[in-house]
Amino acid sequence: MSLIIHKVGILDTIQHFGMKGLQSKGIRPGGVMDQFSASIANALVGNKLNEDLLEIHFPACEIIFKKSCIIALVGAHFSAKLNEKYLPLNRPILIPTNGKLQFVAPKSGRIVYLAIQGGLVGQGRLIKNSEIAFKKKTKLNSSSLHIFPWSADVDWQKDSPEIHVIQGREWERLNEESQRKFCCKPFKLSHHADRMGYRLQHELFHTRTQEEIISSAVNFGTIQLLPNGQTIVLMADHQTTGGYPRIAHVISADLPKLAQKSPGDEVVFHLTDQETAEKEWAVQQKHIRQIQNISQLKLDEFFQKNSNQL
Amino acid sequence: MISENLKGYDIYALGDSAITIEFGKSIHPETNDLVIARFKQFQENPIKGVLDLIPSYHSLTLCYDLSFVAKQKMGLNSLIDQVKLRLEEPIELYTNASKLHEVPVVYGGKNGSDLLRVSQEKGIDLNEIIRLHAEPTYRVYMLGFIPGFAYLGELDAKLTMPRKSSPQPMMPGSIGIAGLQTGIYPSFSPGGWNIIGHTDYPLLTNGIPILQAGDRVKFIPLNQL
Numbered sequence: 354m355s356l357i358i359h360k361v362g363i364l365d366t367i368q369h370f371g372m373k374g375l376q377s378k379g380i381r382p383g384g385v386m387d388q389f390s391a392s393i394a395n396a397l398v399g400n401k402l403n404e405d406l407l408e409i410h411f412p413a414c415e416i417i418f419k420k421s422c423i424i425a426l427v428g429a430h431f432s433a434k435l436n437e438k439y440l441p442l443n444r445p446i447l448i449p450t451n452g453k454l455q456f457v458a459p460k461s462g463r464i465v466y467l468a469i470q471g472g473l474v475g476q477g478r479l480i481k482n483s484e485i486a487f488k489k490k491t492k493l494n495s496s497s498l499h500i501f502p503w504s505a506d507v508d509w510q511k512d513s514p515e516i517h518v519i520q521g522r523e524w525e526r527l528n529e530e531s532q533r534k535f536c537c538k539p540f541k542l543s544h545h546a547d548r549m550g551y552r553l554q555h556e557l558f559h560t561r562t563q564e565e566i567i568s569s570a571v572n573f574g575t576i577q578l579l580p581n582g583q584t585i586v587l588m589a590d591h592q593t594t595g596g597y598p599r600i601a602h603v604i605s606a607d608l609p610k611l612a613q614k615s616p617g618d619e620v621v622f623h624l625t626d627q628e629t630a631e632k633e634w635a636v637q638q639k640h641i642r643q644i645q646n647i648s649q650l651k652l653d654e655f656f657q658k659n660s661n662q663l
Numbered sequence: 664m665i666s667e668n669l670k671g672y673d674i675y676a677l678g679d680s681a682i683t684i685e686f687g688k689s690i691h692p693e694t695n696d697l698v699i700a701r702f703k704q705f706q707e708n709p710i711k712g713v714l715d716l717i718p719s720y721h722s723l724t725l726c727y728d729l730s731f732v733a734k735q736k737m738g739l740n741s742l743i744d745q746v747k748l749r750l751e752e753p754i755e756l757y758t759n760a761s762k763l764h765e766v767p768v769v770y771g772g773k774n775g776s777d778l779l780r781v782s783q784e785k786g787i788d789l790n791e792i793i794r795l796h797a798e799p800t801y802r803v804y805m806l807g808f809i810p811g812f813a814y815l816g817e818l819d820a821k822l823t824m825p826r827k828s829s830p831q832p833m834m835p836g837s838i839g840i841a842g843l844q845t846g847i848y849p850s851f852s853p854g855g856w857n858i859i860g861h862t863d864y865p866l867l868t869n870g871i872p873i874l875q876a877g878d879r880v881k882f883i884p885l886n887q888l
Contacts (some may be wrong), residue, residue, distance in 0.1 A: 376715045377715075377806070378871070378872050379809055379811055380807070522677070522683070563825070565826070567689070567719075567842075568722070568725035568844065569720070570677060570807070572680065573680075577676070579830075580825060581829055592807070592808040593807045594814075595808060597855075598828060602678030603678070604679050605680055630679035631679065631732065632733070634679070635730070
């Protein structure tokens with residue numbers, strides 16, 4: 354009961370949802386870049402929302418499923434193909450035994466999540482020819498592909514450039530002109546963008562003071578001002594502390610949207626407050642839970658009807 | 664932004680899922696003692712919804728579960744009220760056994776490539792830089808940035824340098840200076856500090872940092888220039 358990594362991708366990993374409790378030793382929490390898509394993928398296959406799953410970037414890995422299983426792909430559109438048939442996003446899919454999954458062309462987004470019903474054993478970087486075991490035994494033994502007739506609504510999180518931020522501790526260091534530019538001017542994502550951070554392209558920002566700051570904690574979404582006037586948004590594999598001014602922080606609810614931006618894509622920052630950030634997060638979590646509940650019902654119903662054939 | 668002056672400390676939001684309590688405005692051993700003492704307090708008696716703690720030179724950060732906090736009637740303010748109550752509690756300052764690490768250093772050369780520039784910019788002789796850097800017994804103020812990176816203080820003010828304008832790749836064992844801080848990169852990583860030397864001293868065992876906040880470090884120069 355496993356899958357085989359037939360070909361490795363550039364940055365593909367088995368991801369968790371962030372390790373908690375070790376940051377005092379300087380050990381970063383890590384975890385999925387786009388928690389929204391990853392949670393929806395888990396919900397669609399009937400997993401707990403924070404089950405370990407594959408995080409796939411482009412160029413992506415090729416996978417051979419040694420055993421029939423149920424998967425869901427959520428996030429970036431990389432033209433996934435199973436034995437030459439294109440697969441849709443945002444739906445549960447029954448994979449036949451020995452099915453070969455490929456991602457042939459990136460169409461939109463940056464990261465796609467592949468959840469497998471029951472979860473996967475292990476964490477970390479994928480290795481060629483490595484075998485990744487399913488956490489749970491499955492009785493499924495299908496020889497044909499089946500795409501389930503329902504899909505998750507991920508549309509409300511439209512592909513807009515708007516990203517909401519909360520002011521950071523060192524916001525006031527930016528001079529007035531830079532503050533004005535920071536809010537509401539479109540910036541492009543630079544090519545220096547990975548799991549640690551996304552750099553932005555913009556006119557250089559200027560500060561009122563060059564005074565060094567004392568290193569202190571940073572967070573997923575913290576926007577640091579580099580001494581050369583450029584900025585970087587810290588992402589999932591961010592360091593635990595840093596000494597660059599923290600001018601703002603992307604709100605948690607908008608991190609998934611930012612994570613899916615590719616180099617050259619535009620972002621526009623808008624200032625908001627804690628109350629809004631809490632509300633937006635709660636709405637997003639509610640949406641995920643609703644998808645989870647409906648998915649579970651649909652899956653149960655489906656298996657009751659089709660128990661003889663699978 | 665939430666920022667409240669409260670008996671000598673500030674509480675401010677670090678994004679929507681963490682708050683930082685700042686106990687002072689400078690790098691000072693007593694402030695750091697307080698940070699470590701409060702860190703232990705919150706660690707031993709956790710507040711519901713708090714998932715992680717990050718002590719630093721002069722501040723303690725509490726990372727919280729945003730879903731949990733968003734469900735509270737007063738949102739984040741409920742958590743801040745609890746934190747404030749905790750900070751009212753008297754605390755015994757943390758006294759570490761204060762382990763001393765003697766760290767041998769080769770200064771300058773290929774693995775200390777910024778030493779010459781530091782010397783030129785500060786107008787200080789190379790050997791005088793080595794003497795100034797190796798003279799103090801440093802305190803490990805905190806671990807952070809990457810696993811096992813120990814922030815050491817306080818560097819002689821004559822050696823104060825700004826960070827590099829853009830992070831560069833660092834080798835394990837690289838010894839850097841920035842501001843009033845010095846530190847050792849334990850593994851390959853990007854970094855912005857000015858690299859003046861290199862050590863082979865072991866900094867990680869099986870990924871777990873050797874140096875602990877509160878420990879002391881003495882650099883032993885292996886060369887003159």
